[in-house]
Amino acid sequence: MATSTDKTSTRDRLLDAATELFYRDGVSIGVEALCRAAGVSKRSMYQLFASKDEVLAASLERRAPEYGRRLGLSAEESEPPRPPRERILHVFEQLEAASVQDDYRGCPFLSALVELKDPGHPASVVALRAKGALVETFRAEAERGGAKDPDLLARQLALIFDGASARAGAGAETLQGLTKTTAATLLDAAGMN
Template identity: 35%
Template sequence: MTTTRKAPGPRERLLESGQHLFYSQGASVGVDALLKEANVARRSLYEHFGGKDGLVTAVLRRTAEEDLAWYEEALAGGTEPRARLLGLFDRLDELVANAEFRGCRYFATDLAFADPAHPAHAETEAFRLSIRALLVRELEAMGHRDPEGAAEQLHLLIEGTLVMGATQDGRHPARAARSLAAIVLG
């Protein structure tokens, strides 16, 4: 018996195209390029997302789930919190060394939309708060004397790694960040 796989509908195609284009070309990519790649009519964009801003927000929400799962997986690599946190920087090194890596989508989105009231900023902030919560969880499990402060420092190292890694200049910012993380962890 053969089963036929249902082709993705316009909503899913818009999400997939938005995810691809916003990451590879930036969130300022034009609506026409989105519609062309998704092979949908302009009406579909407005019916499903109310416009490009709604699509940007939906794509960020979707990628945040995927990216948080990546962080959880990266933190699952060790038996004790300190090793897991340091291992996260090893995984970041692999990530930024990938030729497909284009930097932090959340940072790039924040730069693309100057209006602080743009709905994308709420999604980028929610993502960052989730990352911070993961870090605090690990630091508390480690018994760190200042989990909130250390989480802020580690988050800064992560963000710096992602920004510096976008240059693809052959350096390994995650390795330097790992050395600094070891100091933060004590």
């Protein structure tokens, strides 16, 4: 019936460990190490998932909603809707805040796409969907804010977002207001607010 917490616990433990290890060590982490970290036997893992690839896909899938939420882009009804410009800039504030943590390794979806190199991989499909959702949310905010070309602006912001997460994750950039400044410049040029 999956009503209580302990029913799903082995699956959750597995996906929690998968999220962390795949992110920290990359997709090449072994099934053995993964299961050991999760406190789950390989047998159980292969009863829950058809393959390691599916575990990776599922861990990204589960991460997607929380990812959008932390960026402040989810359509929450709690707060009165802040102006689109603020909401967009808030995304980059969050990104920069996350990037200063020393275990930051960049956007997990982009990393998975780069590491897998196969767009047909189940995890790549999930990652591409998450990336598409981000652009779409940017686009909606841009439109709401009266940008001249919402689609162009959204794709520009996505460039900044992924470029910043990749460079910061690789240790090639420290951001420090860089993305917020750049995003603001692009918003201005798009005539938004």
